Structures are given as C-alpha cells and as structure tokens.
Amino acid sequence: MEHIGAMVLALVLDWLIGDPRWLPHPVRGMGMLISYLDRRFNNGEYRKLNGILTVFIVCLVAYAVSFTLIHISYQLSTIIGIIVESIVIFTTIATKSLKDAAYEVYIPLKQGDLVRARKQLSMIVGRDTEQLDEGEIVRGCVETVAENVSDGITAPLFYSLIGGGTFAFVYRAVNTCDAMLGYKNETYIDFGWASARFDDLLNFLPARMTALIMILANVRMSPFSLKQCLKLLLSDAKKHPSPNSGWGEAAMAAILGVQLGGVNTYKGVVSIRPKLGEPLVNLRKEHIRDAVNVMVRTVAAFVVLLCLGGIFI
Numbered sequence: 057m058e059h060i061g062a063m064v065l066a067l068v069l070d071w072l073i074g075d076p077r078w079l080p081h082p083v084r085g086m087g088m089l090i091s092y093l094d095r096r097f098n099n100g101e102y103r104k105l106n107g108i109l110t111v112f113i114v115c116l117v118a119y120a121v122s123f124t125l126i127h128i129s130y131q132l133s134t135i136i137g138i139i140v141e142s143i144v145i146f147t148t149i150a151t152k153s154l155k156d157a158a159y160e161v162y163i164p165l166k167q168g169d170l171v172r173a174r175k176q177l178s179m180i181v182g183r184d185t186e187q188l189d190e191g192e193i194v195r196g197c198v199e200t201v202a203e204n205v206s207d208g209i210t211a212p213l214f215y216s217l218i219g220g221g222t223f224a225f226v227y228r229a230v231n232t233c234d235a236m237l238g239y240k241n242e243t244y245i246d247f248g249w250a251s252a253r254f255d256d257l258l259n260f261l262p263a264r265m266t267a268l269i270m271i272l273a274n275v276r277m278s279p280f281s282l283k284q285c286l287k288l289l290l291s292d293a294k295k296h297p298s299p300n301s302g303w304g305e306a307a308m309a310a311i312l313g314v315q316l317g318g319v320n321t322y323k324g325v326v327s328i329r330p331k332l333g334e335p336l337v338n339l340r341k342e343h344i345r346d347a348v349n350v351m352v353r354t355v356a357a358f359v360v361l362l363c364l365g366g367i368f369i
Contacts (some may be wrong), residue, residue, distance in 0.1 A: 059220045060132075060366045061138045066145035067359060074152030082147045082225070084231045090114060091277035094237065094247070103246035111233050111250045118229035122222045144221030148212035148228040151355055152284060154204050158348050165190060165341040183320040183327075192318075199316050201347040202308035203301045205261045205270065209351075210358045211262035217362050230254050232356040254297055259300040266358065267293065269314040271311065273357035274350045280337050288333060295330035302332065309333025311350055313342055 075081060093113060097106035122144050127237035130137030157180045173193050174185040181196045188196065211231075216224035230251070237244050240250035271278075271285045278285055288310040289303070294316075296302025310317045315335035320327045 057139055057366070058141070059217055060135065060363050061220060062141035062145055062221060063216050063330055063362070064359070065138065065142035066149060066216070066217070067151065067213075067355075069142065069146045070151050072148045072152075075150060083228065083232055086114065086118065086229055087236065090233055090236050094205065098243070098247040103165050104249050107247040108250040109140055110237070110247070111230065114229050114233055115226050116214045118226050119222060122225035125194055126221050141221040145212065145216045145224045148216075148221075148224045150204070150208040151351075154201060154208055154351065155348050158197055158201050158344050161193065162341060162344040165193065165310050165344070183322055184324065190341065191339045194341055194343055195316060195318065197313070197344050198308060198314070198339070198347045199305055201344075201351055202304040202305075202316070204304075205265050205351050205354055206259060206263045206266040210266045210269075213355075213362060214262045214265070214360065215258075217366050224289060227258055230258055256299050257347045263300035267307040269357050269361065270304065270307040270350060270354040274311045277346070277350075278311045285310040286293065292330075292332040295332060297329070308347060308350060312346055313337050314339050314343060 090110070093110040097103075097110055100106070104337070116258050126144060128138065129140035157176075160176040160179075161173050164176060168189065170193070173190075177188070177193055177196050178185040179244070180200050183196060185196065191368055212224040212227050215227045233251035234248075234255035236251075238255065239247035239248055240244075267289055271289060272284070275282045275285055280288065285307075289306050292306040292309065293302040294304060305316050309332045313334070313336035315333045317329040317331040318354050320329060
C-alpha cells in the first residue's frame with residue numbers, strides 16, 4: 057500500500073512540475089557514471105564482458121542509493137517514507153515532459169513555422185529533421201509519444217508497484233544505459249549489447265500491457281472496432297525492428313487511423329522502417345494533440361489497474 061501511495065503521489069508531482077531544469081536530476085548522475093565506465097571499459101578484446109560489468113555496476117549503484125535512502129526514510133516514519141519514495145519514483149517518469157515536448161512541436165506547426173517545428177522535433181528524435189514536411193514532422197512526434205508512453209511512464213510505474221521506488225530507479229538506470237550505449241555501430245555493438253538486451257527484457261511485459269491498455273482506454277476515438285484494433289496491434293507490432301517499441305506505435309496507429317513508420321535518415325544514412333497501421337487519414341498536426349490525449353488516458357487507466365491489482369494482491 058505504501059508503494060501505491062508513493063506511486064500516485066509521484067504522478068501528481070510529475071504532472072505539476074515535470075522536469076524543471078533548475079532541479080538536479082538523478083538521471084544526469086547516472087549519465088555521468090555511464091560515461092565514465094564507457095571511457096574506462098569500452099576498449100580491448102573483452103568489450104561484451106565489460107559491457108555486462110558496466111550494466112551491473114550502474115544497477116548496483118542505483119539499487120544501493122535508492123534502497124538506502126528509502127529504507128532510512130521509512131525508519132523515520134511511514135509518511136516520510138512515502139514522500140521520499142514518491143520523489144524517487146517521480147525522477148523515473150516523464151508524463152509532463154513528454155506532453156510538453158510534443159506540444160513544442162505542435163504549436164509551431166499550428167503557426168505554420170516548419171523551421172521551428174523541425175528544430176523542436178530534433179530535440180526528441182535521433183533522425184534528421186532538416187528537410188521534413190509537415191506530415192513527416194507529425195509522424196516523428198507521434199511515434200516518439202507512442203514509444204515513450206511505456207519507456208518513460210508505465211514501465212517505471214509497473215516496477216514501482218513490484219519493488220517500490222528502488223525497482224523503478226533500477227529500471228531507469230538500465231533504460232539510461234540502453235539510451236547511451238545500446239547502439240549497433242562499431243563502437244557499441246559489443247559494449248552496448250548487455251544494455252540493449254537487459255532493457256529489452258525489462259520492457260517486454262510493460263510494453264505489451266501498455267499497448268493493450270492503450271487500445272482499451274482509447275478505442276472509442278478510433279475509426280476501427282476493438283477487434284480490428286487488436287488485430288492490427290498483433291499483426292503490426294512484430295514488424296518493428298525493436299521487440300518492444302512496435303507495440304506502442306502499432307497501438308497508436310490503430311487508434312488514430314494513421315500509418316506510422318517509413319523512411320528515416322540518420323546523419324544522412326537512410327533507414328527504412330516497416331509501416332504500421334492503415335492510412336485511413338493522412339497525418340496532420342492535430343494528431344500530435346490526439347496522441348498526447350491518448351497518452352494521458354492510457355497512463356490514467358494503467359495506474360487505476362495497477363492500484364486495483366496492488367490492493368487485490
């Protein structure tokens with residue numbers, strides 16, 4: 057019950073203040089540790105083994121720091137414990153940040169300012185944005201929202217119910233390792249292997265739960281029936297090169313009646329992603345607003361189900 061209280065309070069904190077730049081964020085500390093280990097261990101002939109060691113060290117530090125802080129707080133009092141645990145969980149979720157980032161793309165599009173919209177999109181995606189038209193800008197933004205509903209919100213909440221703020225914090229540590237090291241290039245193909253695989257493992261169940269809840273909570277706004285949405289989800293999610301990202305994107309595409317995926321370029325290199333969904337309508341700027349609304353309803357439904365499940369258990 058303490059975990060549930062801390063989780064709900066963390067969501068309230070996140071919705072009210074998000075991630076203000078003036079507030080020191082633990083993820084930055086994780087990033088500094090990962091960067092140090094990258095410089096220290098990403099060399100020689102045992103890079104894959106060194107990558108496993110790196111993930112282990114980062115998780116161990118994240119676990120030790122968060123467990124100690126939360127444990128001491130609960131020793132002082134239950135109220136203090138819940139407050140401190142909620143702050144730890146708060147640092148692992150990004151509902152308001154994701155909403156704000158999406159609207160920073162949407163607002164320039166409403167004003168007809170494609171240059172600014174491209175620049176804002178480049179802050180949240182890795183693809184080249186300089187030549188994108190409105191439809192491709194919208195696609196990039198909607199895909200980012202769809203993918204990060206699980207990575208940035210529901211997955212850490214899922215782990216906070218299982219193991220409190222400590223598990224949520226360890227999840228975020230693994231997710232940060234994957235974001236910094238999980239590239240399939242010459243530098244990280246071996247060293248980042250463990251980070252990518254562990255992140256895939258931790259996201260396996262939350263990604264699928266999130267996609268299903270996303271459809272159930274938003275099917276009324278879809279041009280498809282519930283059965284058609286679920287059929288599209290099951291057929292399209294596995295097309296994505298990521299074992300988990302495709303679930304959120306396929307669910308979002310089915311709900312909005314649009315097609316996601318297609319041709320992206322990364323530093324001039326073309327990457328063709330499988331297309332997800334049926335293009336009943338062309339992508340337009342209002343779909344960014346709709347995607348944010350889908351995210352909000354999905355998170356609300358996910359939290360209600362987590363709370364009910366936690367109370368039942």
